[in-house]
Amino acid sequence: MTLAMREPGSGGQEQDRRDSVLADSMGRRARKLRIQVTDRCNYRCDFCMPEDPIWLRRAEVLTFEETARITGILADMGVETVRLSGGEPLVRRDVEKLVRLLADTPGIKSVSLTTNGSLLKEKAKPLKENGLNGVTVSIHSLRPERYGKLTGTSDVLPRVFEGLREARAVGLRPLKVNCVIMRGKNDDEIPDFVNFAHEQQVCVRFIEYMPFDGKRFWDVENVLSGGEIARRASEKFELIPKPREPGATASLFTFADGTRGAIGIIESMTKPFCRDCDRIRLTADGRIVPCLFSRNEFDVRRLLRNGATDEEVSSFIRKSFWLKSAGVESMIKQNVEFGRVRPMYTIGG
Numbered sequence: 001m002t003l004a005m006r007e008p009g010s011g012g013q014e015q016d017r018r019d020s021v022l023a024d025s026m027g028r029r030a031r032k033l034r035i036q037v038t039d040r041c042n043y044r045c046d047f048c049m050p051e052d053p054i055w056l057r058r059a060e061v062l063t064f065e066e067t068a069r070i071t072g073i074l075a076d077m078g079v080e081t082v083r084l085s086g087g088e089p090l091v092r093r094d095v096e097k098l099v100r101l102l103a104d105t106p107g108i109k110s111v112s113l114t115t116n117g118s119l120l121k122e123k124a125k126p127l128k129e130n131g132l133n134g135v136t137v138s139i140h141s142l143r144p145e146r147y148g149k150l151t152g153t154s155d156v157l158p159r160v161f162e163g164l165r166e167a168r169a170v171g172l173r174p175l176k177v178n179c180v181i182m183r184g185k186n187d188d189e190i191p192d193f194v195n196f197a198h199e200q201q202v203c204v205r206f207i208e209y210m211p212f213d214g215k216r217f218w219d220v221e222n223v224l225s226g227g228e229i230a231r232r233a234s235e236k237f238e239l240i241p242k243p244r245e246p247g248a249t250a251s252l253f254t255f256a257d258g259t260r261g262a263i264g265i266i267e268s269m270t271k272p273f274c275r276d277c278d279r280i281r282l283t284a285d286g287r288i289v290p291c292l293f294s295r296n297e298f299d300v301r302r303l304l305r306n307g308a309t310d311e312e313v314s315s316f317i318r319k320s321f322w323l324k325s326a327g328v329e330s331m332i333k334q335n336v337e338f339g340r341v342r343p344m345y346t347i348g349g
Contacts (some may be wrong), residue, residue: 022077022317024290024324028276030276031247032073033082035067035093035102036348039284041088043116044152046138046217047180048211048344060285064094068101070282075107078282082111085348087284090119097131101132110190114138114348118156120163128170134203135167138174142196145255152185162199163298176203183209183224190232192267197261198237205250205264206233212344226251226267233263247278274327281347289347290324328346334344 022030037055041049057130070181071082082102089095110133117137124135132177139160141147147157154345167175177196181187189204197204206229211218233239238256250264267273280287286301298320303313 001235003330011105017343020077021078022074022321025322026275026324026326028275028277028324029078030280030321031078031080032072032119032280033071033079033084034088034281034348035084036284036346037067037084037089037098037280038087038092039345040091041086041116041345042091042118043151045150046152047150047182048212049124049152050343053188053343053345056202056285059282060301062284062286062301064098064101066286066301067098068105069304069310070286070313070317071102071108071301072105073317074280075105077314077317080107080109082108082112084111087345087348088116088118088121089113090115094124096126096132099127099132100130110134112174115163116151117160117163118153118330121159122165123341124163124172128172131174134174135172135177136178137164137167138178138180140179142189142192148188157296164202174203176205178205178207180207180209180230183222185222187224187229187232190229194236194263197263198255199261201260203264205266207266208269210268210344212342212347220269223269225270226265226269230306231266232313233265239263246276247273249273268328272293272328276325280321283347285342288320290321291303291327292347293328294325295342296320296323296325 032219034150039053043049068225071079081238084095085101099113111131112134113127113132114136115138117139119135120135128134137160139147139248140150144155144157148154152158164175164211181190193204195204207227208225209218209223220281237252239288240256242254244251250266253263253265254261255261281292283289283297286299286304287297288300290298299318300313305315
């Protein structure tokens with residue numbers, strides 16, 4: 001794909017400030033970086049993994065130093081927060097060393113991580129000691145047998161709960177739980193998760209089922225809308241909606257009784273938030289992905305390993321991000337077929 005963008009203008013310090021911002025053709029600024037540290041995972045979730053995933057070769061995966069270098073370049077362009085994902089990020093050896101590099105990057109205000117939680121009990125303390133702020137644990141069922149079927153594991157859920165407790169004990173904040181809701185598979189557990197949020201005083205975020213499943217089961221009929229999720233979530237407890245912050249992925253609700261837990265609903269399919277999306281993604285093999293729903297990917301690893309300067313890398317990223325898609329909202333209006341963009345394990349969400 002040919003990269004093109006407007007030429008920076010002149011205009012003194014104010015123009016320099018504007019030119020330093022990483023923005024796309026629609027004026028959306030990148031403030032949040034999602035880093036896939038590995039494509040490998042110890043789970044085999046139906047809504048993420050194909051039957052026989054093809055893993056990246058070790059030489060294809062960015063080193064921690066390469067990842068930190070790209071993060072520093074992005075921080076100079078206004079990126080402020082970083083979230084690590086996978087695959088499963090905790091299967092990457094010594095991942096806490098990457099956390100330290102990122103936490104020490106000038107301009108980066110917070111580093112967080114999304115995990116399936118199976119290794120969190122052992123990793124929570126070293127992650128916290130190396131600068132990790134918050135953690136989000138993906139739990140798609142509270143019922144051990146169903147959890148095992150959804151994730152392709154056995155007897156793991158108790159270990160995940162232990163990891164949650166350890167994360168709380170070492171002071172990782174914010175502490176969140178993500179749950180992908182699939183009609184007919186786990187939507188009957190919405191009240192149970194709301195009760196879990198109330199009792200454990202954590203934020204449980206329900207995510208609409210998105211078309212990134214490796215086994216290609218996804219269909220629009222399997223999507224439970226955020227509106228229906230909200231209705232079911234409020235059956236037992238009165239929930240108070242909070243104003244949506246610009247760039248936020250989730251609509252948040254607090255408990256009317258003052259409990260510190262919360263409910264979030266991520267309506268990626270039925271109420272997309274593309275118009276103020278402020279995220280940019282970096283894959284484990286060094287590709288810039290401006291939009292989760294677009295197939296466009298731009299190979300920055302090649303530049304790094306061919307001796308490019310920071311200025312050359314920065315210019316490449318700017319041109320790549322300028323081409324960011326309008327997003328899923330536009331695709332829905334154009335009746336674009338979903339389900340064949342990429343499996344979730346290859347991008348990290």
